[in-house]
Amino acid sequence: MGTELLERRAVISGVGQSEIGRQIDRSGFQLTLDAVLAAIADAGLTVDDIDGLAMFPGGGKANLPGYANGNLYEIQDALRMTTRWRQGIVEGMCLPFYGPAMAVATGEARHVVIWRTVKEGSAARNAGGRPAYGSTNPVAEGPLAWLLPVGALSPVLQIAPYAARYQHEYGVTREQLGWIPVTQRAHAALNPDAVYRTPLSLDDYLAARMISTPICLYDCDVPADGATAIVISAADTAAGLRAPVSIEAMAGVVDGRPSWEQWEDMGRVGYATAAAMWNRTQLRPADVDVAQLYDGFTIEVVWWLEAMGFCEPGEAGAFVEGGQRIALDGELPLNTWGGQLSGGRLHAAFGHVAEAVRQLRGEAGARQVAGAQVAAVTSVGGYEAGAALLTAWSG
Protein backbone atom coordinates (compact mmCIF):
# COMPACT_ATOMS: atom_id res chain seq x y z
CA MET A 1 0.00 0.00 0.00
CA GLY A 2 2.06 2.87 -1.28
CA THR A 3 -0.53 5.60 -1.00
CA GLU A 4 -2.29 6.60 2.17
CA LEU A 5 -5.80 5.26 2.41
CA LEU A 6 -8.39 8.03 2.59
CA GLU A 7 -10.23 6.36 5.47
CA ARG A 8 -7.09 6.74 7.62
CA ARG A 9 -7.60 10.51 7.42
CA ALA A 10 -10.99 10.14 9.13
CA VAL A 11 -12.00 9.08 12.64
CA ILE A 12 -15.28 8.26 14.29
CA SER A 13 -15.44 10.88 17.00
CA GLY A 14 -18.90 10.56 18.49
CA VAL A 15 -21.94 8.32 18.79
CA GLY A 16 -25.25 9.22 20.34
CA GLN A 17 -28.64 7.62 20.64
CA SER A 18 -32.09 8.65 21.69
CA GLU A 19 -34.21 6.50 23.93
CA ILE A 20 -34.72 3.20 22.10
CA GLY A 21 -37.73 0.94 22.47
CA ARG A 22 -40.53 -0.98 20.87
CA GLN A 23 -42.62 2.19 20.98
CA ILE A 24 -41.43 5.64 22.04
CA ASP A 25 -44.18 8.22 22.16
CA ARG A 26 -42.11 11.09 20.84
CA SER A 27 -41.76 12.26 17.26
CA GLY A 28 -39.01 11.01 15.02
CA PHE A 29 -37.77 14.58 14.74
CA GLN A 30 -37.31 14.92 18.50
CA LEU A 31 -35.56 11.54 18.66
CA THR A 32 -33.26 12.73 15.88
CA LEU A 33 -32.39 15.91 17.78
CA ASP A 34 -31.69 13.83 20.91
CA ALA A 35 -29.27 11.56 19.04
CA VAL A 36 -27.53 14.33 17.09
CA LEU A 37 -26.92 16.46 20.18
CA ALA A 38 -25.78 13.44 22.17
CA ALA A 39 -23.32 12.40 19.47
CA ILE A 40 -21.84 15.89 19.17
CA ALA A 41 -21.35 16.07 22.95
CA ASP A 42 -19.91 12.56 22.96
CA ALA A 43 -17.30 13.69 20.45
CA GLY A 44 -16.30 16.58 22.70
CA LEU A 45 -17.56 19.08 20.13
CA THR A 46 -20.24 21.74 19.95
CA VAL A 47 -22.94 22.24 17.34
CA ASP A 48 -20.94 25.09 15.85
CA ASP A 49 -18.07 22.72 15.08
CA ILE A 50 -20.27 20.67 12.74
CA ASP A 51 -20.05 21.60 9.07
CA GLY A 52 -21.45 18.53 7.36
CA LEU A 53 -24.73 16.63 7.64
CA ALA A 54 -25.89 13.32 6.22
CA MET A 55 -28.87 11.10 6.80
CA PHE A 56 -30.43 7.83 5.74
CA PRO A 57 -32.69 7.61 3.88
CA GLY A 58 -32.31 10.79 1.87
CA GLY A 59 -35.36 12.47 0.46
CA GLY A 60 -37.73 10.88 2.92
CA LYS A 61 -38.04 7.76 0.77
CA ALA A 62 -40.06 5.15 2.64
CA ASN A 63 -41.36 1.76 1.64
CA LEU A 64 -42.41 0.94 5.20
CA PRO A 65 -44.39 3.06 7.65
CA GLY A 66 -42.01 4.62 10.15
CA TYR A 67 -38.98 3.90 7.95
CA ALA A 68 -38.11 7.49 7.01
CA ASN A 69 -38.20 10.35 9.47
CA GLY A 70 -37.43 14.02 9.09
CA ASN A 71 -35.45 15.98 6.64
CA LEU A 72 -31.84 17.05 6.58
CA TYR A 73 -32.57 20.74 6.05
CA GLU A 74 -35.01 20.84 8.97
CA ILE A 75 -32.29 19.52 11.27
CA GLN A 76 -29.81 22.07 9.93
CA ASP A 77 -32.38 24.83 10.38
CA ALA A 78 -33.45 23.74 13.86
CA LEU A 79 -29.82 23.66 15.02
CA ARG A 80 -29.00 26.96 13.26
CA MET A 81 -26.01 25.53 11.41
CA THR A 82 -23.91 26.27 8.35
CA THR A 83 -22.88 23.23 6.32
CA ARG A 84 -20.28 22.77 3.63
CA TRP A 85 -21.22 19.19 2.79
CA ARG A 86 -24.55 17.33 2.80
CA GLN A 87 -25.65 13.89 1.73
CA GLY A 88 -28.93 12.01 1.76
CA ILE A 89 -28.47 8.36 1.02
CA VAL A 90 -30.41 5.32 -0.05
CA GLU A 91 -28.27 3.81 -2.75
CA GLY A 92 -24.63 3.57 -1.74
CA MET A 93 -25.35 3.19 1.95
CA CYS A 94 -22.77 0.46 2.33
CA LEU A 95 -21.61 1.91 5.68
CA PRO A 96 -23.01 4.82 7.70
CA PHE A 97 -19.67 6.61 7.71
CA TYR A 98 -18.45 5.85 4.18
CA GLY A 99 -19.52 9.10 2.53
CA PRO A 100 -18.81 11.29 5.58
CA ALA A 101 -15.33 9.75 5.92
CA MET A 102 -14.61 10.68 2.32
CA ALA A 103 -15.88 14.20 2.96
CA VAL A 104 -13.58 14.83 5.92
CA ALA A 105 -10.66 12.98 4.28
CA THR A 106 -10.78 15.25 1.25
CA GLY A 107 -11.25 18.43 3.27
CA GLU A 108 -14.82 19.06 2.13
CA ALA A 109 -15.83 19.17 5.79
CA ARG A 110 -14.20 18.85 9.22
CA HIS A 111 -16.91 17.26 11.34
CA VAL A 112 -19.93 15.51 9.80
CA VAL A 113 -22.96 14.17 11.65
CA ILE A 114 -24.93 11.33 10.06
CA TRP A 115 -28.09 9.90 11.57
CA ARG A 116 -30.76 7.25 11.11
CA THR A 117 -34.11 7.51 12.83
CA VAL A 118 -36.75 4.77 12.86
CA LYS A 119 -40.32 4.76 14.12
CA GLU A 120 -41.18 1.34 12.75
CA GLY A 121 -42.21 -0.03 16.11
CA SER A 122 -44.89 2.61 16.54
CA ALA A 123 -45.89 2.30 12.90
CA ALA A 124 -46.43 -1.44 13.27
CA ARG A 125 -48.55 -0.87 16.38
CA ASN A 126 -50.61 1.76 14.59
CA ALA A 127 -51.11 -0.54 11.61
CA GLY A 128 -52.32 -3.36 13.86
CA GLY A 129 -49.42 -5.60 12.92
CA ARG A 130 -46.29 -5.76 10.84
CA PRO A 131 -47.17 -3.89 7.64
CA ALA A 132 -46.37 -5.03 4.14
CA TYR A 133 -43.23 -3.64 2.56
CA GLY A 134 -44.32 -1.16 -0.10
CA SER A 135 -47.70 -0.59 1.52
CA THR A 136 -46.91 3.12 1.71
CA ASN A 137 -47.34 3.25 -2.08
CA PRO A 138 -50.43 2.36 -4.14
CA VAL A 139 -48.42 0.50 -6.78
CA ALA A 140 -45.10 -1.34 -6.80
CA GLU A 141 -42.57 0.73 -8.72
CA GLY A 142 -39.14 -0.11 -10.10
CA PRO A 143 -37.64 -3.33 -8.76
CA LEU A 144 -40.57 -3.78 -6.36
CA ALA A 145 -42.78 -4.52 -9.39
CA TRP A 146 -41.21 -7.99 -9.57
CA LEU A 147 -41.62 -8.65 -5.84
CA LEU A 148 -44.79 -7.24 -4.30
CA PRO A 149 -47.42 -8.23 -6.91
CA VAL A 150 -46.51 -11.93 -6.70
CA GLY A 151 -46.79 -11.81 -2.90
CA ALA A 152 -43.23 -11.14 -1.73
CA LEU A 153 -44.69 -8.52 0.60
CA SER A 154 -41.78 -8.24 3.01
CA PRO A 155 -37.99 -8.39 3.00
CA VAL A 156 -38.51 -11.66 4.87
CA LEU A 157 -39.96 -13.27 1.76
CA GLN A 158 -37.29 -11.71 -0.42
CA ILE A 159 -34.37 -13.17 1.50
CA ALA A 160 -36.04 -16.43 2.57
CA PRO A 161 -35.46 -18.30 -0.73
CA TYR A 162 -31.74 -17.58 -0.44
CA ALA A 163 -31.71 -18.81 3.15
CA ALA A 164 -33.43 -21.98 1.94
CA ARG A 165 -30.91 -22.40 -0.87
CA TYR A 166 -27.99 -21.92 1.52
CA GLN A 167 -29.34 -24.54 3.91
CA HIS A 168 -29.98 -26.87 0.97
CA GLU A 169 -26.47 -26.56 -0.42
CA TYR A 170 -24.59 -26.89 2.84
CA GLY A 171 -26.90 -28.93 5.02
CA VAL A 172 -26.84 -26.27 7.72
CA THR A 173 -29.68 -26.70 10.20
CA ARG A 174 -31.98 -24.45 12.20
CA GLU A 175 -30.67 -26.18 15.32
CA GLN A 176 -27.27 -24.70 14.48
CA LEU A 177 -28.34 -21.26 13.28
CA GLY A 178 -30.62 -20.71 16.27
CA TRP A 179 -27.53 -20.14 18.40
CA ILE A 180 -27.11 -16.74 16.75
CA PRO A 181 -30.36 -15.18 18.05
CA VAL A 182 -30.05 -17.12 21.33
CA THR A 183 -26.52 -15.83 21.99
CA GLN A 184 -27.33 -12.30 20.90
CA ARG A 185 -30.27 -12.30 23.33
CA ALA A 186 -27.88 -13.16 26.12
CA HIS A 187 -25.80 -10.14 25.10
CA ALA A 188 -28.90 -7.93 24.99
CA ALA A 189 -29.62 -8.87 28.61
CA LEU A 190 -26.50 -6.85 29.47
CA ASN A 191 -27.55 -3.86 27.36
CA PRO A 192 -30.06 -1.59 29.15
CA ASP A 193 -31.03 -0.01 25.81
CA ALA A 194 -31.92 -3.30 24.08
CA VAL A 195 -35.56 -3.84 23.11
CA TYR A 196 -35.72 -7.50 24.21
CA ARG A 197 -33.67 -8.60 27.23
CA THR A 198 -35.46 -11.67 28.60
CA PRO A 199 -33.60 -14.95 28.01
CA LEU A 200 -34.26 -16.87 24.82
CA SER A 201 -33.54 -20.60 24.68
CA LEU A 202 -32.86 -22.78 21.67
CA ASP A 203 -36.14 -24.55 22.42
CA ASP A 204 -37.93 -21.19 22.30
CA TYR A 205 -36.31 -20.57 18.95
CA LEU A 206 -37.23 -23.94 17.48
CA ALA A 207 -40.83 -23.62 18.72
CA ALA A 208 -41.32 -20.14 17.26
CA ARG A 209 -43.82 -19.69 14.47
CA MET A 210 -42.62 -19.62 10.90
CA ILE A 211 -42.87 -16.30 9.12
CA SER A 212 -41.64 -17.48 5.74
CA THR A 213 -39.72 -20.75 5.59
CA PRO A 214 -37.01 -21.25 6.73
CA ILE A 215 -37.17 -17.94 8.60
CA CYS A 216 -38.98 -17.95 11.94
CA LEU A 217 -39.99 -15.10 14.20
CA TYR A 218 -36.66 -14.98 16.05
CA ASP A 219 -34.70 -14.89 12.81
CA CYS A 220 -36.20 -11.46 12.09
CA ASP A 221 -34.99 -8.23 13.61
CA VAL A 222 -37.32 -6.21 15.81
CA PRO A 223 -39.14 -3.12 14.51
CA ALA A 224 -38.25 -0.35 16.92
CA ASP A 225 -38.31 3.37 17.59
CA GLY A 226 -35.09 5.24 18.08
CA ALA A 227 -32.40 7.43 16.54
CA THR A 228 -28.67 6.93 16.24
CA ALA A 229 -26.20 9.63 15.23
CA ILE A 230 -22.52 9.28 14.44
CA VAL A 231 -19.92 12.04 14.16
CA ILE A 232 -17.07 11.62 11.68
CA SER A 233 -14.13 13.98 12.01
CA ALA A 234 -10.95 14.71 10.15
CA ALA A 235 -8.13 12.77 11.81
CA ASP A 236 -6.04 15.93 12.21
CA THR A 237 -8.63 17.25 14.67
CA ALA A 238 -8.11 14.28 16.98
CA ALA A 239 -6.29 16.25 19.68
CA GLY A 240 -9.50 18.16 20.35
CA LEU A 241 -11.75 15.10 20.46
CA ARG A 242 -12.85 13.24 23.58
CA ALA A 243 -12.36 9.64 22.42
CA PRO A 244 -11.84 9.07 18.70
CA VAL A 245 -11.79 5.66 17.04
CA SER A 246 -9.73 4.90 13.94
CA ILE A 247 -11.06 3.60 10.64
CA GLU A 248 -8.50 1.02 9.59
CA ALA A 249 -10.16 -0.03 6.33
CA MET A 250 -13.53 0.08 4.63
CA ALA A 251 -15.11 -1.08 1.39
CA GLY A 252 -18.46 -1.55 -0.27
CA VAL A 253 -18.73 -3.59 -3.48
CA VAL A 254 -21.88 -4.58 -5.34
CA ASP A 255 -20.77 -7.25 -7.78
CA GLY A 256 -23.78 -9.52 -8.33
CA ARG A 257 -27.06 -8.53 -9.89
CA PRO A 258 -28.38 -5.88 -7.47
CA SER A 259 -31.86 -7.35 -7.25
CA TRP A 260 -33.61 -9.43 -4.63
CA GLU A 261 -34.88 -11.98 -7.13
CA GLN A 262 -32.07 -11.90 -9.70
CA TRP A 263 -28.97 -12.17 -7.47
CA GLU A 264 -27.11 -15.26 -8.62
CA ASP A 265 -26.14 -16.48 -5.14
CA MET A 266 -27.03 -14.15 -2.31
CA GLY A 267 -25.15 -16.36 0.11
CA ARG A 268 -22.01 -14.81 -1.37
CA VAL A 269 -23.21 -11.22 -1.09
CA GLY A 270 -20.39 -9.94 1.10
CA TYR A 271 -17.47 -11.78 -0.50
CA ALA A 272 -16.26 -9.06 -2.86
CA THR A 273 -16.76 -6.39 -0.21
CA ALA A 274 -14.83 -8.33 2.43
CA ALA A 275 -12.03 -9.12 -0.02
CA ALA A 276 -11.71 -5.45 -0.95
CA MET A 277 -11.62 -4.47 2.72
CA TRP A 278 -8.99 -7.06 3.72
CA ASN A 279 -6.91 -5.83 0.79
CA ARG A 280 -6.65 -2.44 2.51
CA THR A 281 -5.16 -3.64 5.79
CA GLN A 282 -2.46 -5.83 7.22
CA LEU A 283 -4.87 -7.09 9.86
CA ARG A 284 -6.40 -10.56 9.40
CA PRO A 285 -9.66 -12.14 10.59
CA ALA A 286 -7.85 -13.63 13.59
CA ASP A 287 -6.98 -10.10 14.75
CA VAL A 288 -10.63 -9.13 15.21
CA ASP A 289 -11.61 -8.85 18.89
CA VAL A 290 -15.31 -8.09 18.44
CA ALA A 291 -17.67 -8.39 15.45
CA GLN A 292 -20.79 -6.34 14.82
CA LEU A 293 -22.25 -8.08 11.77
CA TYR A 294 -25.44 -6.84 10.20
CA ASP A 295 -28.41 -8.90 11.30
CA GLY A 296 -31.61 -7.88 9.66
CA PHE A 297 -32.05 -11.66 9.66
CA THR A 298 -30.07 -14.50 11.21
CA ILE A 299 -29.01 -15.68 7.77
CA GLU A 300 -27.24 -12.38 7.07
CA VAL A 301 -24.95 -12.97 10.05
CA VAL A 302 -24.22 -16.43 8.65
CA TRP A 303 -23.22 -15.01 5.30
CA TRP A 304 -21.09 -12.28 6.86
CA LEU A 305 -19.26 -14.76 9.08
CA GLU A 306 -18.24 -16.65 5.95
CA ALA A 307 -17.64 -13.64 3.72
CA MET A 308 -15.36 -12.02 6.29
CA GLY A 309 -13.30 -15.17 6.63
CA PHE A 310 -14.18 -15.91 10.24
CA CYS A 311 -15.01 -19.39 8.96
CA GLU A 312 -15.09 -21.15 5.61
CA PRO A 313 -18.11 -21.17 3.27
CA GLY A 314 -20.72 -23.55 4.61
CA GLU A 315 -19.10 -23.67 8.06
CA ALA A 316 -21.04 -20.94 9.84
CA GLY A 317 -23.54 -23.43 11.24
CA ALA A 318 -20.79 -25.41 12.93
CA PHE A 319 -19.02 -22.20 13.92
CA VAL A 320 -21.97 -20.81 15.89
CA GLU A 321 -23.31 -24.11 17.23
CA GLY A 322 -23.38 -24.09 21.01
CA GLY A 323 -22.74 -20.35 21.06
CA GLN A 324 -19.33 -20.51 22.75
CA ARG A 325 -17.30 -18.99 19.91
CA ILE A 326 -19.64 -16.00 19.55
CA ALA A 327 -20.20 -15.32 23.28
CA LEU A 328 -18.68 -12.32 25.06
CA ASP A 329 -15.78 -14.48 26.24
CA GLY A 330 -15.54 -16.45 23.00
CA GLU A 331 -13.05 -16.18 20.17
CA LEU A 332 -15.34 -13.86 18.20
CA PRO A 333 -17.82 -11.97 20.41
CA LEU A 334 -20.74 -11.27 18.08
CA ASN A 335 -23.26 -8.42 18.11
CA THR A 336 -22.49 -7.60 21.69
CA TRP A 337 -25.38 -5.11 22.04
CA GLY A 338 -27.89 -7.80 21.06
CA GLY A 339 -27.83 -6.85 17.41
CA GLN A 340 -30.97 -5.87 15.60
CA LEU A 341 -32.48 -9.26 16.47
CA SER A 342 -32.77 -8.22 20.14
CA GLY A 343 -31.52 -4.64 20.30
CA GLY A 344 -33.94 -3.31 17.72
CA ARG A 345 -33.82 -2.53 14.03
CA LEU A 346 -31.91 0.73 14.23
CA HIS A 347 -31.09 -0.14 10.65
CA ALA A 348 -28.26 0.32 8.19
CA ALA A 349 -25.71 -0.74 10.83
CA PHE A 350 -26.01 2.45 12.88
CA GLY A 351 -26.50 0.36 16.01
CA HIS A 352 -23.60 -1.87 15.01
CA VAL A 353 -21.26 1.08 14.51
CA ALA A 354 -22.29 2.69 17.80
CA GLU A 355 -21.54 -0.54 19.63
CA ALA A 356 -18.19 -1.03 17.92
CA VAL A 357 -17.13 2.46 18.97
CA ARG A 358 -18.18 1.85 22.58
CA GLN A 359 -16.34 -1.48 22.69
CA LEU A 360 -13.13 0.04 21.34
CA ARG A 361 -13.32 2.86 23.90
CA GLY A 362 -13.97 0.45 26.75
CA GLU A 363 -17.34 2.12 27.35
CA ALA A 364 -19.64 -0.87 26.77
CA GLY A 365 -20.51 -1.45 30.43
CA ALA A 366 -21.51 -4.93 31.52
CA ARG A 367 -21.10 -6.30 28.01
CA GLN A 368 -17.57 -4.94 27.51
CA VAL A 369 -15.21 -7.34 25.76
CA ALA A 370 -11.97 -7.12 27.68
CA GLY A 371 -9.18 -5.45 25.77
CA ALA A 372 -11.07 -4.95 22.52
CA GLN A 373 -8.68 -3.29 20.08
CA VAL A 374 -10.08 -4.29 16.65
CA ALA A 375 -13.76 -4.33 15.70
CA ALA A 376 -15.31 -5.58 12.49
CA VAL A 377 -18.50 -3.90 11.31
CA THR A 378 -20.59 -5.00 8.37
CA SER A 379 -23.68 -3.40 7.01
CA VAL A 380 -26.78 -4.37 5.12
CA GLY A 381 -27.77 -7.64 3.56
CA GLY A 382 -29.49 -8.07 0.29
CA TYR A 383 -27.32 -6.87 -2.52
CA GLU A 384 -25.81 -3.80 -0.87
CA ALA A 385 -22.83 -4.57 1.34
CA GLY A 386 -20.27 -2.71 3.39
CA ALA A 387 -17.49 -3.84 5.68
CA ALA A 388 -15.02 -2.01 7.86
CA LEU A 389 -12.41 -2.54 10.52
CA LEU A 390 -12.31 -0.02 13.33
CA THR A 391 -9.43 0.15 15.80
CA ALA A 392 -8.84 1.70 19.18
CA TRP A 393 -7.19 5.12 18.97
CA SER A 394 -3.43 4.99 19.25
CA GLY A 395 -2.68 8.63 18.57
Place this chain on the structure above:
Amino acid sequence: MDATVGIPPAVTAETEAFWTAAGQGRLLVERCSACAARSFPPYGICRVCRSRDVAPVEITGEGRIYSLTVNHQRWMPGLEVPYALVLVEFPDHPGVRVFGRLRGCPPQEAVIGMTVDIGFEPGPGGQAIPSFVARVPAGTVDPRPRRAPVSQPAGARRQERG
Protein backbone atom coordinates in the same frame (compact mmCIF):
# COMPACT_ATOMS: atom_id res chain seq x y z
CA MET B 1 -55.92 -19.91 -3.19
CA ASP B 2 -56.67 -16.32 -4.08
CA ALA B 3 -53.69 -14.16 -5.10
CA THR B 4 -55.52 -10.93 -5.81
CA VAL B 5 -54.90 -9.34 -2.42
CA GLY B 6 -51.68 -7.35 -2.63
CA ILE B 7 -49.98 -4.47 -4.38
CA PRO B 8 -50.20 -4.21 -8.19
CA PRO B 9 -47.20 -3.38 -10.37
CA ALA B 10 -46.59 0.03 -11.88
CA VAL B 11 -46.52 -0.60 -15.62
CA THR B 12 -43.76 1.28 -17.42
CA ALA B 13 -42.54 1.74 -20.97
CA GLU B 14 -40.07 -1.07 -20.35
CA THR B 15 -42.49 -3.49 -18.68
CA GLU B 16 -45.76 -2.91 -20.55
CA ALA B 17 -45.17 -5.74 -23.02
CA PHE B 18 -44.42 -8.16 -20.17
CA TRP B 19 -47.58 -7.38 -18.23
CA THR B 20 -49.80 -7.36 -21.34
CA ALA B 21 -48.51 -10.80 -22.31
CA ALA B 22 -48.91 -12.00 -18.74
CA GLY B 23 -52.63 -11.36 -19.11
CA GLN B 24 -52.55 -13.70 -22.10
CA GLY B 25 -50.67 -16.40 -20.20
CA ARG B 26 -47.39 -15.81 -22.04
CA LEU B 27 -43.97 -15.15 -20.45
CA LEU B 28 -41.99 -12.49 -22.31
CA VAL B 29 -38.32 -11.69 -21.88
CA GLU B 30 -36.05 -9.57 -24.06
CA ARG B 31 -34.06 -11.21 -26.85
CA CYS B 32 -30.99 -9.49 -28.27
CA SER B 33 -30.90 -9.31 -32.06
CA ALA B 34 -27.12 -8.95 -32.01
CA CYS B 35 -26.07 -11.82 -29.73
CA ALA B 36 -29.34 -13.73 -29.13
CA ALA B 37 -28.98 -13.55 -25.34
CA ARG B 38 -32.10 -13.36 -23.20
CA SER B 39 -32.41 -10.64 -20.57
CA PHE B 40 -34.90 -10.24 -17.75
CA PRO B 41 -36.36 -8.04 -16.43
CA PRO B 42 -36.76 -5.91 -19.56
CA TYR B 43 -34.54 -2.84 -19.68
CA GLY B 44 -34.46 -2.15 -23.43
CA ILE B 45 -30.81 -3.19 -23.56
CA CYS B 46 -29.01 -6.52 -23.74
CA ARG B 47 -27.35 -7.38 -20.41
CA VAL B 48 -24.73 -9.48 -22.22
CA CYS B 49 -23.48 -7.34 -25.15
CA ARG B 50 -25.28 -4.04 -24.28
CA SER B 51 -26.89 -3.81 -27.70
CA ARG B 52 -30.02 -1.65 -27.71
CA ASP B 53 -31.47 -3.85 -30.47
CA VAL B 54 -33.68 -6.02 -28.28
CA ALA B 55 -37.24 -7.22 -28.70
CA PRO B 56 -39.74 -9.10 -26.56
CA VAL B 57 -39.80 -12.83 -27.14
CA GLU B 58 -41.93 -15.51 -25.52
CA ILE B 59 -40.15 -18.27 -23.69
CA THR B 60 -41.67 -21.68 -23.20
CA GLY B 61 -40.63 -25.02 -21.80
CA GLU B 62 -39.98 -26.33 -18.36
CA GLY B 63 -38.65 -24.34 -15.45
CA ARG B 64 -36.73 -25.48 -12.39
CA ILE B 65 -37.14 -24.18 -8.89
CA TYR B 66 -33.84 -22.54 -7.85
CA SER B 67 -35.26 -21.90 -4.43
CA LEU B 68 -38.48 -21.14 -2.61
CA THR B 69 -40.19 -20.00 0.53
CA VAL B 70 -43.56 -20.78 2.07
CA ASN B 71 -45.11 -17.65 3.51
CA HIS B 72 -47.25 -17.99 6.63
CA GLN B 73 -47.58 -14.33 7.62
CA ARG B 74 -50.70 -12.32 6.75
CA TRP B 75 -48.98 -9.11 5.65
CA MET B 76 -52.19 -7.47 4.48
CA PRO B 77 -55.83 -7.88 5.53
CA GLY B 78 -57.47 -10.65 3.56
CA LEU B 79 -54.20 -12.16 2.33
CA GLU B 80 -54.66 -15.94 2.06
CA VAL B 81 -51.82 -17.99 3.56
CA PRO B 82 -49.81 -20.14 3.38
CA TYR B 83 -48.50 -19.89 -0.15
CA ALA B 84 -45.26 -20.87 -1.85
CA LEU B 85 -43.13 -18.35 -3.73
CA VAL B 86 -40.57 -19.77 -6.13
CA LEU B 87 -37.50 -18.48 -7.96
CA VAL B 88 -37.64 -20.28 -11.29
CA GLU B 89 -34.86 -20.74 -13.83
CA PHE B 90 -35.16 -22.22 -17.31
CA PRO B 91 -32.73 -24.85 -18.64
CA ASP B 92 -33.39 -23.73 -22.21
CA HIS B 93 -33.06 -20.02 -21.44
CA PRO B 94 -29.96 -19.31 -19.40
CA GLY B 95 -29.89 -15.93 -17.71
CA VAL B 96 -33.62 -15.80 -17.08
CA ARG B 97 -35.01 -16.14 -13.57
CA VAL B 98 -38.59 -15.25 -12.64
CA PHE B 99 -40.16 -14.92 -9.19
CA GLY B 100 -43.72 -16.16 -8.88
CA ARG B 101 -46.25 -18.13 -6.96
CA LEU B 102 -46.54 -21.92 -7.14
CA ARG B 103 -49.67 -23.96 -7.76
CA GLY B 104 -50.30 -27.64 -8.37
CA CYS B 105 -49.02 -29.03 -5.09
CA PRO B 106 -49.42 -28.19 -1.41
CA PRO B 107 -46.96 -25.39 -0.55
CA GLN B 108 -45.06 -27.53 1.95
CA GLU B 109 -44.36 -30.16 -0.74
CA ALA B 110 -42.48 -27.78 -3.01
CA VAL B 111 -38.74 -28.50 -3.11
CA ILE B 112 -35.63 -27.07 -4.71
CA GLY B 113 -35.05 -28.60 -8.13
CA MET B 114 -38.71 -29.33 -8.82
CA THR B 115 -39.84 -28.99 -12.43
CA VAL B 116 -42.59 -26.46 -13.13
CA ASP B 117 -44.61 -25.25 -16.08
CA ILE B 118 -45.00 -21.57 -16.92
CA GLY B 119 -48.32 -20.13 -15.84
CA PHE B 120 -50.10 -17.05 -14.59
CA GLU B 121 -53.05 -16.29 -12.35
CA PRO B 122 -55.10 -13.23 -11.42
CA GLY B 123 -53.12 -10.96 -9.11
CA PRO B 124 -53.58 -7.58 -7.46
CA GLY B 125 -55.24 -4.76 -9.36
CA GLY B 126 -56.57 -7.03 -12.09
CA GLN B 127 -53.03 -7.79 -13.24
CA ALA B 128 -52.02 -11.35 -14.07
CA ILE B 129 -48.94 -12.46 -12.12
CA PRO B 130 -46.47 -15.31 -12.68
CA SER B 131 -47.84 -18.46 -11.07
CA PHE B 132 -45.90 -21.60 -11.90
CA VAL B 133 -47.46 -25.06 -11.91
CA ALA B 134 -45.70 -27.97 -10.25
CA ARG B 135 -45.17 -30.76 -12.77
CA VAL B 136 -43.36 -33.48 -10.86
CA PRO B 137 -44.78 -35.01 -7.70
CA ALA B 138 -42.82 -34.07 -4.63
CA GLY B 139 -40.06 -36.44 -3.57
CA THR B 140 -38.97 -37.40 -7.07
CA VAL B 141 -36.30 -34.73 -7.42
CA ASP B 142 -32.74 -35.05 -6.28
CA PRO B 143 -32.33 -33.11 -3.03
CA ARG B 144 -28.57 -33.62 -2.79
CA PRO B 145 -26.49 -30.54 -2.10
CA ARG B 146 -24.97 -29.05 -5.22
CA ARG B 147 -21.62 -28.26 -3.65
CA ALA B 148 -19.19 -30.71 -2.23
CA PRO B 149 -19.39 -30.98 1.54
CA VAL B 150 -16.84 -29.01 3.49
CA SER B 151 -14.45 -31.25 5.37
CA GLN B 152 -12.42 -28.62 7.20
CA PRO B 153 -13.48 -28.23 10.83
CA ALA B 154 -15.21 -25.03 11.84
CA GLY B 155 -12.89 -22.26 12.87
CA ALA B 156 -9.84 -23.89 11.34
CA ARG B 157 -9.12 -21.01 9.03
CA ARG B 158 -9.44 -18.55 11.84
CA GLN B 159 -7.22 -20.59 14.12
CA GLU B 160 -4.47 -21.02 11.60
CA ARG B 161 -4.24 -17.27 11.28
CA GLY B 162 -4.20 -16.78 15.03
